[in-house]
Amino acid sequence: MTSAAPQTGLAVRGKSVSWLGKRLAASLLTLVLITMLVFAATRLLPGDMALMILGKDATAESLAALRAQLHLEDPLWRQYTAWIAGVATGDLGYSVISRVEVAALLTPRLQATLSLIVLSLAVSVPLALVLGFATARREGSVGDKLVLFGSVAINALPEFVLGMLLVILLSTNIWHLFPAVSSLSPGQPVLHQLDKLVLPGLCLVLLQVTYLYRLVRAAVIDVMTSEYFHFARLKGLPEGLILRRHVLPNAIVPAVIAIGTIFAYSVGGMVVVETVFSYPGIGSALTQAVGTRDLPVVQAAVLIIAVIFLISNLVTDALAHSITPPGKGGQK
Amino acid sequence: MRLLRNPSLVAGFVMVGGVVALAAMGPLLAPHSPSAIIDAPYMPTGPRTLLGSDNLGRDVLSRFLWGGANLVWMAFGATFIALTLGAAVGISAAYFKGWTDEVLMRVVDLKMAFPSLVFVLLFVTMLGTSLPLLVLLCGLSLMPGAARVLRGAALAVVDKDFVQWARSVELPAHRILFREILPNITSPLLVETGLRLMWSISLLAGLSYLGYGIQPPTSDWGLMIYENRNALRVQPLAVVCPILAIAVFAIGGNLIAEGFARAFRQTR
Numbered sequence: 001m002t003s004a005a006p007q008t009g010l011a012v013r014g015k016s017v018s019w020l021g022k023r024l025a026a027s028l029l030t031l032v033l034i035t036m037l038v039f040a041a042t043r044l045l046p047g048d049m050a051l052m053i054l055g056k057d058a059t060a061e062s063l064a065a066l067r068a069q070l071h072l073e074d075p076l077w078r079q080y081t082a083w084i085a086g087v088a089t090g091d092l093g094y095s096v097i098s099r100v101e102v103a104a105l106l107t108p109r110l111q112a113t114l115s116l117i118v119l120s121l122a123v124s125v126p127l128a129l130v131l132g133f134a135t136a137r138r139e140g141s142v143g144d145k146l147v148l149f150g151s152v153a154i155n156a157l158p159e160f161v162l163g164m165l166l167v168i169l170l171s172t173n174i175w176h177l178f179p180a181v182s183s184l185s186p187g188q189p190v191l192h193q194l195d196k197l198v199l200p201g202l203c204l205v206l207l208q209v210t211y212l213y214r215l216v217r218a219a220v221i222d223v224m225t226s227e228y229f230h231f232a233r234l235k236g237l238p239e240g241l242i243l244r245r246h247v248l249p250n251a252i253v254p255a256v257i258a259i260g261t262i263f264a265y266s267v268g269g270m271v272v273v274e275t276v277f278s279y280p281g282i283g284s285a286l287t288q289a290v291g292t293r294d295l296p297v298v299q300a301a302v303l304i305i306a307v308i309f310l311i312s313n314l315v316t317d318a319l320a321h322s323i324t325p326p327g328k329g330g331q332k
Numbered sequence: 333m334r335l336l337r338n339p340s341l342v343a344g345f346v347m348v349g350g351v352v353a354l355a356a357m358g359p360l361l362a363p364h365s366p367s368a369i370i371d372a373p374y375m376p377t378g379p380r381t382l383l384g385s386d387n388l389g390r391d392v393l394s395r396f397l398w399g400g401a402n403l404v405w406m407a408f409g410a411t412f413i414a415l416t417l418g419a420a421v422g423i424s425a426a427y428f429k430g431w432t433d434e435v436l437m438r439v440v441d442l443k444m445a446f447p448s449l450v451f452v453l454l455f456v457t458m459l460g461t462s463l464p465l466l467v468l469l470c471g472l473s474l475m476p477g478a479a480r481v482l483r484g485a486a487l488a489v490v491d492k493d494f495v496q497w498a499r500s501v502e503l504p505a506h507r508i509l510f511r512e513i514l515p516n517i518t519s520p521l522l523v524e525t526g527l528r529l530m531w532s533i534s535l536l537a538g539l540s541y542l543g544y545g546i547q548p549p550t551s552d553w554g555l556m557i558y559e560n561r562n563a564l565r566v567q568p569l570a571v572v573c574p575i576l577a578i579a580v581f582a583i584g585g586n587l588i589a590e591g592f593a594r595a596f597r598q599t600r
Binding site: 310 | 438441442444445446447448449450453454455456457458530533534535537538541542543544554557561564565568571572575578579582583585586587590
């Protein structure tokens, strides 16, 4: 017995390490493929990029100059490796519209997006836990059904429709509480301009809570119909203790596992939400750059969003792998 | 007939059917041309304009009645592409296993690393915004999710006796894939139809709202919301009507998915 126990422990840990290794290798491969796809999408497709950027009235000299600046005359593989080498050292090129370094342009945008997502998660997670608990304990009641239907409906709405509904409700037609447009003052930390974050933040919180609370609700219902829960009750343990010991840990698990998914989901949703509220994040930078065909910015923004997505999914999988008990499909 | 007693499913079909009917019949009922300027901008309800006029003085009611046609056919087109390709990829991956599975799922993973909208925007930057292209891009970007789900469903079927039998008598692969396996994964396929429809609507309407979908002066619900968003106080109807139509359409798609999912949970 005593000699067998550490062995199994080691074996499990070994398996975990090799699982993580495989997962990391797969992610790395996906990352390389992502860079190739982003590069290919902006280079291999028909059309002279220099002409596309400068327009039909461009002179031959300015076209040639831009082609040289973008290395368009080099062979493709050299263009790709040069671009990758730049990306790896943080050199993302220059915006062809504003002539500013892409990295300098996007860094504050990325910070603004990530702070909004983190702030909204700080509100959503506790809210989802409370809402999940409250509705699970009244499962099947009118209130539970109403909240459930509301969350399904909100989740089905396109993000810009949800955003516009919030504008109608809270900043123009019904009540006039918050500014509808959240152009941040440059040079001021985002945290000092909280009123401008309210609407886009609320939009994100709604998107997150409606998804997250359903996971918590399902987990709580799961525990409350389990034998150990009934046993704890029959033992006469106080309600509060049962909730803390049995229900809460089990309900937090799906919420924690889902954090990565929610994060990825928020990054995707932010692209539209930021544009609706003119919030200066990476998503609105992308939609603007698409309009002006600012390819270096489009490339960089798409790449950054894809990498955040990839990391979120990796974290989700790793958390799920390490937390899920063996009996429920975790590490065996 | 048991399906008729499924409230989600019935409500979903009524909502989606209603929007489809509105989009199809709307142009016949519209009192004015959607592009005719018939009043000053942002006028409230008047004798000639039942719902007032929009940012350029066009009739809001007529633009609303015309504005669904493109969204509806494009959403169904994208859903169809996503499901056909997703089923082909998912079932092939499950049936052939080995390196076919590995390669197909790697491609799926690659697309899953992009939010759908970002994926579409990347290509729209280079290729422009023609409507068939948008349908194709949306279909492609929604395909991998369906492929993953249907592969999972097909994995449970490929080792069953009847598939083994079909393989042993050397039926052609396409017959095994589409005649033997596909009919046995209709439940997840129907659920996916509702979900992909909902996401197509969201994606296509969002693209129009951003200005990278259906282009002005064509009338479109997403575009209407964008064009009139700054006049919410004086002319809210020009924004509220298309918002309601899109919301009903998308929620209907989701209810169809929920309804099918519930129906199949009960039969199991």
